[in-house]
Amino acid sequence: MRSLWLTLVLAAFIALALPLAASAVSLDVEARAAGGLALGSTTNPDESGSPRAGFAGGVGVDVYLFTVGPVDLGLAVGAEYDYLTFHGILNNFQSAIVGPGYTQTTDSIYNYLQFPVSLVGRIPITQSLAVTLRAGAFIGHFLGGSATASYNSNPFGFPTSITLDSSNTLVGEYGLHFTGGVDIALSRSFALSPAVQFDMGLTNTQATNPSGAAGPYPYSDTFWSVTATIGVKYTAF
DSSP, rough: OHHHHOOOHHHHHHHHHHHHHHHEEEOOOOOOOEEEEEEEEESTTTEEEEEEEEEEEEEEEEEEEETTTTTTEEEEEEEEEEEEEEEEETTTTTTHHHOOOOOOEEEEEEEEEEEEEEEEEEEEEEEEEEEEEEEEEEEEEEEEEEEEEEEEEOOTTTOOEEEHHHHHHHBBBEEEEEEEEEEEEESSSSSEEEEEEEEESOOOOBBBBBOOOOOOOOSSSEEEEEEEEEEEEEEOO
């Protein structure tokens, strides 16, 4: 099932990119790496946390389809690997089973493959400098992860090492994707492209109820990240 989902995503990615490239007035290909902060939000009043490091690397294609005045407009597609880390504190852990008062503190690692699709605009400032902005969405696929847990008291033998997989973490993810940066020309075909990237997950990541209560997980946990990216961009034409 996982391989089928990835195959469909890659097929859609290729089906979108190839026709656009054939009709483009300009096309940029970029390899980029990013580092910054991974954060999250929750509707659970017993849950809190703090940001930790986030890293990403991938490729993107900006296909400029037309020009309005000095501004080039088009579509951007990409594929990237995201490494996200989080620090979380859950009060009243397993309260439905063992009662209130137990606190679980976790440091977690999540690995995702993400495919952003967005509108892109390029605004020239000088002959060697341009501003590039993207706004759109992404779909993601959870590859796996792990968590190290500690407790204020552990008489019941709660696990301290947790494998994150499809049994406790939702595999599919989608959200909003934004970037803003500059292209600094190194030659006629190559540019250095520093930028800021913001990805806001809109889907609940939890597949199970960590409180121990029966039924579906009653709260929503979502991920988002802010990273500084650096890329090398090649202008094909």
